Amino acid sequence: MxxxxxxxxxxxxxxxxxxxxxxxxxxxxxxxxxxxxxxxxxxxxxxxxxxxxxxxxxxxxxxxxxxxxxxxxxxxxxxxxxxxxxxxGLTQDWPVVIVGIGNLGAALANYGGFASRGFRVAALIDADPSMTGKQVAGMGVSHVDDLEEIIQVNGVSIGVITTPGGAAQQVCDRLVAAGVTSILNFAPTVLTVPEGVDVRKVDLSIELQILAFHEQRKAADELAGNGARVPTAARRRAARADEGPEGDIPAVMPA
Amino acid sequence: MxxxxxxxxxxxxxxxxxxxxxxxxxxxxxxxxxxxxxxxxxxxxxxxxxxxxxxxxxxxxxxxxxxxxxxxxxxxxxxxxxxxxxxxGLTQDWPVVIVGIGNLGAALANYGGFASRGFRVAALIDADPSMTGKQVAGMGVSHVDDLEEIIQVNGVSIGVITTPGGAAQQVCDRLVAAGVTSILNFAPTVLTVPEGVDVRKVDLSIELQILAFHEQRKAADELAGNGARVPTAARRRAARADEGPEGDIPAVMPA
DNA sequence: CAATCTTTGTGCACGCGTTCACAAAGGCAT
DNA sequence: ATGCCTTTGTGAACGCGTGCACAAAGATTG
Known part of the structure; x- marks a missing residue:
């Protein structure tokens, strides 16, 4: 070379x-x-x-x-x-804001891996006035009224949404309007954003449902006689689940 | 996947x-x-x-x-x-255990969407003896010594890992050995599991890094003169980032 | 310097997932 | 009943991602 x-x-x-x-x-x-x-x-x-x-x-x-x-x-x-x-892009510093300081938001604020690699929590934001000023992870919580100013002063381009589902789209719109172009969404909502804005979602309940699907399939396989693959708790469940995936009658029929 | x-x-x-x-x-x-x-x-x-x-x-x-x-x-x-x-598989009930009751584990335990749809938190498990017996989300924390018994008594087939990265594989092995066949991993670790066990991972830091990549690309586009797409904070960042993606010297060169 | 050994970098084929476009199917009005 | 209108269900083409298998490249040894 x-x-x-x-x-x-x-x-x-x-x-x-x-x-x-x-x-x-x-x-x-x-x-x-x-x-x-x-x-x-x-x-x-x-x-x-x-x-x-x-x-x-x-x-x-x-x-x-x-x-x-x-x-x-x-x-x-x-x-x-x-x-x-x-x-x-980790050789530069990325200030992020976390909006929605409930259990999850606070947990993320405390999460060490956050600051470890180029990311820095610039602000914690919540809509509840009784939260404003409280200390979370050694940082004061700001009120959502100041969202736009915080974004602009800190040059934040990445936002993390940990609000309840109902507030997520509204928060998202404000973040985007203020200049945020990347969003990490923990709320159980499909966010609509303009062209040029990236959204990634983390959805506990979706992940669990996907696991449940496969789990059910495994249980069905066990029932079908394909036993002895792994000694599993699924086998116990399989034995308990009387109705197979095809064997029962819909609770509601179409017209 | x-x-x-x-x-x-x-x-x-x-x-x-x-x-x-x-x-x-x-x-x-x-x-x-x-x-x-x-x-x-x-x-x-x-x-x-x-x-x-x-x-x-x-x-x-x-x-x-x-x-x-x-x-x-x-x-x-x-x-x-x-x-x-x-x-x-949501017409049946899926008991799950959460292992690692730190900030994140506690947040998940409190998360409403958990119980909403077929999933039920059967136990909270932590390795710290000082946590044992404490109430989190209205439920007592069990010690990890009892992990196997809890899995088997409750017929748990889905486990959620919210431990630090270092403990994740060990916990995973014990869960699998006890009969768990689906794992949702929040720890920043690649889990190795036997055939027939499903693992899904949720990794905040990976998601942020992916966003950062795209964010950097947008900033580079802005610099290149493709301005005026969205009024963004990224533009501010782009102006500030003196070293473009191609313009600096590696901190460490290969031999 | 030549032979050998290790490991990269990639051409190629295959399979999965996405999207288009449209025929078939059903409802509804006349 | 007949014809029109809406919407489904799917055949087919395309593009992306993956993994195999191997030639090229460099290190290493004698």
């Missing part, structure tokens, strides 16, 4: 698949752990195992960032940590 | 695509809202709008469940609520 950096950006920053972007934080976490153990280099096979993915996938993912590996050796851990951090 | 292991022959779940399963809870939520407003029928177009998806996708999703619509009219709301609930 003659020069360490002679790649043209034309093909690069535009072409990273979304699926790859979603895995970069995973790689970064594994690499950080290696870095803390002062491991100098790592092969795609090892790193893939640590991140829980296929090694070919990992190599292809890295290939979108550039050719940062050395054949016959592997990847330089420190260098890769830096490259991925830079690609993810 | 996240198992810790490479091989994933699963996903042939009785013919319903995984992507569809993941959307069913969304439809169910929208339908429940309609049901509460006593709306008798709904078209795929309306429901799709409420759920934030494409109407053709919604119709195809429903087609995997059967032909529950009426051409020229739409879908019977109550009937569909029942069918989806049944498909997701």
């Amino acid at each position: 003659a020069t360490g950096r002679n790649h043209r950006p034309a093909t690069r920053s535009r072409g990273i698949p979304e699926a790859t972007v979603a895995r970069l934080p995973l790689y970064l976490r594994a690499l950080t752990a290696l870095s803390e153990r002062s491991v100098p280099t790592v092969s795609s096979e090892e790193l893939a195992a640590a991140a829980g993915v296929n090694s070919a996938k990992l190599r292809k993912d890295f290939s979108y960032l550039g050719s940062y590996g050395t054949r016959g050796v592997g990847y330089d851990v420190e260098y890769l940590v830096y490259q991925i951090s830079r690609e993810l | 996240a198992t810790g292991r490479n091989h994933r022959p699963a996903t042939r779940s009785r013919g319903i695509p995984e992507a569809t399963v993941a959307r069913l809870p969304l439809y169910l939520r929208a339908l429940t809202a309609l049901s509460e407003r006593s709306v008798p029928t709904v078209s795929s177009e309306e429901l799709a709008a409420a759920a934030g998806v494409n109407s053709a996708k919604l119709r195809k999703d429903f087609s995997y469940l059967g032909s529950y619509g009426t051409r020229g009219v739409g879908y019977d709301v109550e009937y569909l609520v029942y069918q989806i609930s049944r498909e997701l």
